[in-house]
Amino acid sequence: MHTFEIREDFYIDNEKIKLISGALHYFRVIPEYWVDRLEKLKALGCNTVETYIPWNIHEPKEGIFDFKGQKDFIKFTKLAQEMGLYVILRPTPYICAEWEFGGLPAWLLKYPDIKVRSNCCIFLNAVDKYFEELFKYIRPLQITQGGPVIMMQVENEYGSFGNNKTYLKNIKNLMIKHGCEVPLFTSDGGWKEVLEAGTIIEEGVFPTANFGSRSKEQIGALADFMKKNNIVGPLMCMEFWIGWFNNWGKEFKRRDAQDAANELKDLLDVGHVNIYMYHGGTNFGFYNGCSYHDGIDPQTTTYDYDALLNEFGEITEKYNKFKEVISNYVKIPEIKLTTNINKVSYGNIKLSNKVSLFSTLDKLAKPIYDENTLNMEALGQGYGYILYRANVGKKNKLEKFKLIGMDDRAQIFINENYHATLYKDNFIGTNQSLILDKEDDNILDILVENLGRINYGASLVSPSQRKGIKGGVMLDMHFHTGWDHYCLELNNINEVDFNGYYKKNTPAFYEYEFEVNQKGDTFLSTEGFGKGCAFINGFNLGRFWEIGPTNYLYIPAPLLKIGKNKIIIFEIEGKYKDSITLDDKPYYTK
Incomplete structure (x- = not known):
């Protein structure tokens, strides 16, 4: 058994250690490549790997848990230990990470009165049950039990969301209740207001800061905060942002490698670092998150992040620049890469x-009937698409047509003929009428795509996080009733x-x-x-x-x-x- 302590610095078994960590999310990399990515981290000079644990992949349906395959963080953690790496785990209910709903499971939204990241009893009870299962796997991985896990995080950047200290204490207490034995920390932006809002230093939870530029200034702000609150401890940037994520329709983001390396040196001169991201990976499936900038702004499948390894694991110029800086603080080990990876053009x-889709619809989903349009969560669906179908009567021209409470992207079809595309209540173009051209019954199909739930900010708690058509469909001046719902998660x-x-x-x-x-x-x-x-x-x-x-x-x-x-x-x-x-x-x- 071993110990990890936070005194004026970090200590493992009473020996001072400089933590140089890299963020690598197991859930964004296929398991067969975990060894390769960890070996390259070790070869960089890092002694620690950090990862979030997203709740939504491990409890995809309420009460149904999954820790296998690409979700096997236990195997990932043990592989890190075999390579002599320590592990920082962030098993917070909310992770942000440009991940769908910030890692919160979609099924929480089936509860009308849910308020996430709060003392809402529905939310805390759900966290309690999740932690009860999750910590069965975490407990033996802690350094106190012979494992590599040295620290765990309470919540995530909560100071950028709220200042409810009671809630933070509740999350901390749930972690301890279910077996957390290692030191706990919070991470927030590197300025006074969010540090004051998001920390619980009176509970003995260690504060860290997140930033990607002006390192001397921002680590200095953390130092001032700690001094003001009589906190004795090292300075650590828990997320040193060396690049950024991408949104659809925007230019691919790149950052100068030397600029980022210079900032790393400034950090390592005075403290400890976790590089975010060392390797970003891929948002496989429907797990890309969504920003909100005057409307929803979904993020891309690639989570390249302009990281030290690119999306597909290749070493970049930035990697070599960082390795050069790190070599001034620790001895770089010689690591032989053991995974043979080549690229092929087929x-x-x-x-x-x-x-x-209309031809094979009944093979993929059985219709669920309701008088009103139901949202995805009410139907037990988390991700993908949902098709609403209704008989809207005989030949007619409807001058007004509107979807109420549709916050993503919808395509409208009449008798399987394309009519229009709709984003959040407004047609692209000016035509807002429906032409029903068949003498007998006319069938209206509305295909709604869940573009990704918002993962950060005030909109996290917006009703728009529920997906599908929440209010109804207006034809002329009235709501139309009688709908078949086809849930298309495409699993x-x-x-x-x-x-x-x-x-x-x-x-x-x-x-x-x-x-x-x-x-x-x-x-x-x-x-x-x-x-x-x-x-x-x-x-x-x-x-x-x-x-x-x-x-x-x-x-x-x-x-x-x-x-x-x-x-x-x-x-x-x-x-x-x-x-x-x-x-x-x-x-x-x-």
């Missing part, structure tokens, strides 16, 4: 099948029936099959497609969108099979290609 792959993609019909300009599935003799990392070019998501052998690679800044999806080699492989692309705007390419490099638009 060339052109022809389309083998295509089918309209059953292999059930798509390609024997059905295909119709132009409608959401559709496209199948491409190819043979693999040699497995290697590759990149699916999405150029020529509009918007949607793609799957390789049933694995959800994430979303694509023609507005960029990326027009590719990363396919790690372990997701391929020797022999026949199948890619299915779900595209919702009717844009596709008769052949796709799998290239040995990614394609950027901006």
